[in-house]
Structures are given as structure tokens and as C-alpha cells.
Amino acid sequence: DTAVSQTPKYLVTQMGNDKSIKCEQNLGHDTMYWYKQDSKKFLKIMFSYNNKELIINETVPNRFSPKSPDKAHLNLHINSLELGDSAVYFCASSQDRGQLYEQYFGPGTRLTVT
Amino acid sequence: AQTVTQSQPEMSVQEAETVTLSCTYDTSESDYYLFWYKQPPSRQMILVIRQEAYKQQNATENRFSVNFQKAAKSFSLKISDSQLGDAAMYFCAYSSYNQGGKLIFGQGTELSVKP
Numbered sequence: 001d002t003a004v005s006q007t008p009k010y011l012v013t014q015m016g017n018d019k020s021i022k023c024e025q026n027l028g029h030d031t032m033y034w035y036k037q038d039s040k041k042f043l044k045i046m047f048s049y050n051n052k053e054l055i056i057n058e059t060v061p062n063r064f065s066p067k068s069p070d071k072a073h074l075n076l077h078i079n080s081l082e083l084g085d086s087a088v089y090f091c092a093s094s095q096d097r098g099q100l101y102e103q104y105f106g107p108g109t110r111l112t113v114t
Numbered sequence: 115a116q117t118v119t120q121s122q123p124e125m126s127v128q129e130a131e132t133v134t135l136s137c138t139y140d141t142s143e144s145d146y147y148l149f150w151y152k153q154p155p156s157r158q159m160i161l162v163i164r165q166e167a168y169k170q171q172n173a174t175e176n177r178f179s180v181n182f183q184k185a186a187k188s189f190s191l192k193i194s195d196s197q198l199g200d201a202a203m204y205f206c207a208y209s210s211y212n213q214g215g216k217l218i219f220g221q222g223t224e225l226s227v228k229p
Contacts, residue, residue: 031215041153041203045216056214090159094215103217105159 003027006091006106013081014114021076021109023091030096031055032074033103034066037088046089049074078111086113116141118208120220127196128228134181135191135223137206146210148182148189149217154202162204165189193225201227 004025013019025032033056034046047066048056054066063079074091088108095101117140127133139148150162165173165182172180177197181190193200206220 033216035217041222043205043217043219043222045218048214048216056216088157092159092217096215102161102164108157108159110157 004091004093004104004106006089006109008109009107010110010112012112012114015081015083017081018077018079019081019111020078021089021091021111023074023076023106025072025091025093025104027093027095027104029093029104030071031094032068032071033092033094034074034076035090035092035105037090037108039087043090047074047076081111081113083113086111116143116146116208116210116213116218118206118218118220120206120223122223123221124224124226126226126228127193127200129196129198131196132192132194133196133225135193135204135206135225137189137191137220139187139189139206139208139220141187141208141210143210143212145212146208148180149207149209150178150180150189150191151205151207151217151219152200152202153205153222154199159205163191196227198227198229201225 007022031050033048037043049068052068065077068074091106092103094103146167148165152160163175177194203222207217
């Protein structure tokens with residue numbers, strides 16, 4: 001059984017397009033995250049939701065908008081894609097925030113903007 | 115702001131030998147958690163080991179152990195009896211409740227294992 005799943009795993013699109021990445025977890029966790037891994041493999045938090053409430057919104061362009069329809073889902077919508085948005089995007093979930101609970105990561109979505 | 119630094123971009127170890135990956139962090143918080151994550155070529159992020167800052171005892175998980183020096187803000191990972199499957203990118207990470215539970219990652223260390 002997949003704990004944290006993301007769709008799609010690969011996404012190739014042109015500049016200016018709008019795209020969404022979906023994330024689902026079947027672990028019953030309360031908190032979900034989006035991380036971005038750049039071309040140098042550096043990982044950085046983008047957003048975090050706890051029980052559908054946005055609790056972390058790092059310095060991310062307004063073109064990125066997360067949406068959490070329920071506790072098990074956290075989607076990422078990106079408007080007007082730019083070349084610099086090319087990266088691997090990871091969704092993660094944990095039982096609670098700020099505790100010693102493991103964050104379970106999805107397989108990542110490699111986004112390529114041409 | 116909290117920062118995590120991994121000063122070794124690449125490390126290499128002979129199979130069956132021991133290797134230590136370094137990590138330092140900066141924080142003014144007293145209650146926090148430290149992690150080592152492994153990312154093999156498959157891209158999947160895998161938790162290797164975790165440490166609560168309030169615990170003096172170093173965490174161990176089979177062949178993996180840490181050397182946690184709270185005063186020095188150092189958190190190194192020791193891999194004993196290295197195996198070919200240990201080859202991966204290793205990330206040191208910091209988390210705390212005050213930071214909303216987000217993981218703050220170091221730059222990563224690419225570990226290669228020679229047969």
C-alpha cells in the first residue's frame with residue numbers, strides 16, 4: 001500500500017502554462033507539506049497544512065497556490081510556469097507538527113518547464 | 115533563523131568500512147529534533163535516524179549511529195560496515211514545534227561505496 005502518493009511523477013510543460021500536482025496520504029496524518037528540491041538537490045519547505053489549515057507559507061511566488069480539500073489531500077497548483085520552476089516537488093505527511101514524528105515523503109514529481 | 119550545514123559535498127567509503135558524515139546547525143531554540151534522511155537514486159526520501167535534543171544518549175539504528183554534541187551544535191552520522199546499498203545522498207535536517215514542524219535541510223552529502 002502506498003503511504004504518500006503523488007501524481008504525476010513526471011511533468012513536462014511549456015512556459016506560461018498552468019499545472020497541478022496532486023498528493024494523497026492514506027496514513028491518517030494531520031499535517032502535510034510541500035518541499036521543492038532544486039537542480040543542486042537542495043530541499044526547501046514551501047507550504048504546510050495542519051487539518052486543512054495553512055500553517056507554513058514560505059517565501060514562494062504567488063503563482064504557487066496549495067489547496068487542501070481534506071486532511072488526506074494536499075494539491076499544488078502553479079500558474080504561469082517559468083523556467084526556474086523546474087525542480088522536483090515532494091509532498092510529505094506527518095502525524096503531528098514539530099514533534100518527533102517521521103515525515104513520510106511521496107515519490108516526488110519532476111517538473112520540467114521548457 | 116535556523117540553519118543546517120553539511121560541509122562535505124561528497125564522501126567515499128570502501129565496502130565494509132566505516133564512514134562519518136558531518137552536520138552542524140545553528141539555533142537559539144532549546145527544544146528541537148534532528149534527522150538524517152537518505153535519498154538513493156530512486157529519489158525516495160527515507161528516514162535513517164532521529165534524535166531528540168533533550169536526550170543526551172546518542173541514537174542508534176542497526177549500522178547507523180549519531181554523535182550528537184549539543185553544545186557544539188554538531189550532529190554527525192556514522193555508518194558502520196558500509197554496504198553498496200548505502201550509496202545515496204544523505205541529508206541532515208532540523209525540526210521544531212516553533213518552526214511549525216517543517217524540516218530545514220542541509221545541502222546534502224553524496225556518499226559513494228566502493229566494492
